[in-house]
Amino acid sequence: MQPTPKQLGYYFPAEFAPHEAIWLSWPHKEASWPDKIQAIFPYYSQFVKYVAQSEKVRINVADEAMKAFASNHLQQAGVDMSQVEFFFHPTNDAWCRDHGPAFLLHKTEKKKAIVDWGYNAWGGKYPPYDLDDVIPTLIGKHYGYEVFHPGIVMEGGSVEFNGAGTILTSTACLLNENRNPHLSQAQIEQYLCDYYGQDQVLWVDEGIVGDDTDGHIDDTVRFVNADTVITVIEPNKQDENHDILQHNLRQLQQMRLLNGKQLNIIELPMPDAVIWEDQRLPASYANYLITNKYVIVPTFRSAKDDVAMQIIQQAHPEREVVGIDSTEIIWGLGSFHCLSQQEPLIM
Template sequence: MRKLYLPPEWSKHKGTWLSYPHNPDTFFEKIDNVRDKYTDMVKLLSECEEVHINVNDEEMENDVLSRLKDKRANLNNVFIHRFPTNDAWCRDHGAIFVVDRDENKLVALDFKFNAWGGKYPYELDNEIPKKMAEYLNVERIEIDMVLEGGSIDVNGNGLLLTTESCLLNPNRNPNMSKEEIEENLKYYFGVEKILWLKEGIVGDDTDGHIDDITRFINENTVITVVEENPNDENYPILKENYEMLKTFTDIKGNKLNIITLPMPDPVYYKGDRLPASYANFYISNKYVIVPIFNCDKDKIALEILQSVFTDRAVVGIDASDIVVGLGTFHCLTQQIPYV
């Protein structure tokens, strides 16, 4: 049996893979500002690792390069690919890169993608893992299971976090039992124990991705969002998850260290609650890129994150318009581990 292993996000990256925002049904009239904040993120990433960006056509390629030139990004580290997508959420539609520990090589996992249970078109998105693997000239394993990268998080030492509301949703793998899903997670990601939380935050159209609620920041520590307002819809959801986290142990039976992050003030678009969360940060080689939402909680969240990521600079980028698309920076990114 192969020894596949998903390195934790804080391990060294060769690069980050992205898909450029373009879908008017996702970002509406916000698209120009979304691209502006998106390229702020790309500029930071280009300082410390390769950045690969999927675009649909020449217009998109010219647009991203023009914005990056204006921001003085390191274009030597930016690679544009004419790989058309339905949308921008590369965390979910892109390949998940693992390491084959026996051969010390990169492997692209190509899970099925069905746009979070068939909610949106996904024909182009589902072809992206194959194109990523071909470009990098790495082996691709096609897996007969629906899975999005935002639905899992690992600690690099045997643990994987996920949610029942997403992975056990009948709109993903109705013919697979919980035990069969666990077996696949353990084999393909090289983990020993699956930690199941319950539900995700209100407004999350992914049915509750873990990257909006709880993240590993080292082998024995999680950071999790909590809602302090008992009248808020997220209060009971996040309280239940927090209480569950307190019962979890690592593979040696030790309890996890738990650090709490506040939730931002509620963010709405046309009357709908959006899944705004500080937990949707992305850990790059040099920076931790954090979504912020123009409220008093921003400063508190950034200070907490900087206190735990002592080896990286924590940078907040306004995600008030990006979250109209129902995701932010972690949802947009997919790391390529360094082997």
């Protein structure tokens, strides 16, 4: 048996730890944004502009033509192109949080490794996904990093880390029959701890309405620091998210961390419902990305945008909160966190 990353001294850092880079896969799949993909590029490029102010941006593209197309959009948005690196790694889709590499750091040695989980496009919903599935290994080969292959399906948006040994996830996603039906909850916990180098897994049950990932945690609960979470709530009792999110809130209130502490819980309102062609979209302010300098928050032309940004700013006083309109991007059923994956900095 090959030793696990945890046995070898590797761990997955929290998102609020220092980054070397953010990885992206340039959007190109028309079916992900039907009749709308051209509308997303100005907002996507603005997102890249803010990321590039404090870390490298590493973008997977199919070929020189896509690189030129991407470069043109980024330059128009005023992106610092000296911070942008392109990699000829063809992808099926843009959701790098889920198909991208899970970067590990070593606890005592200055080195990185990568976990290449299996990827099946959220339970086989959107084939093909063969190109996306090999992205972590291609990146590992490029840098000469050791790559671990657990052999089970896992997505980056389904797990959240506190930087002190705890993972948060959801039963709606990880216990779904379309992921790893042969594994029990205890077996999945073991994989998570072994391959992410963690000691504890905490579970909420539900995801938000309209989330085609079956309930990714990055739309509902985020760690702010080792013992504090932001969780979304829906104050409107008539809204279909109200009961779901109250249930999650009660579960969070009952949790205990490894040190026995209760979680500090910050409540974040959901935006007004975003509907497109009679479809409720998974709009959530929790799908923000933490970078070295900014917290980049999706906004939705909602009266709640400013309040949500103020709450997130108070939770992250060491960074500047920036809102970028995600109304067009969310038509693809994800936002800035779903589109990106951080690469930690070796300290």
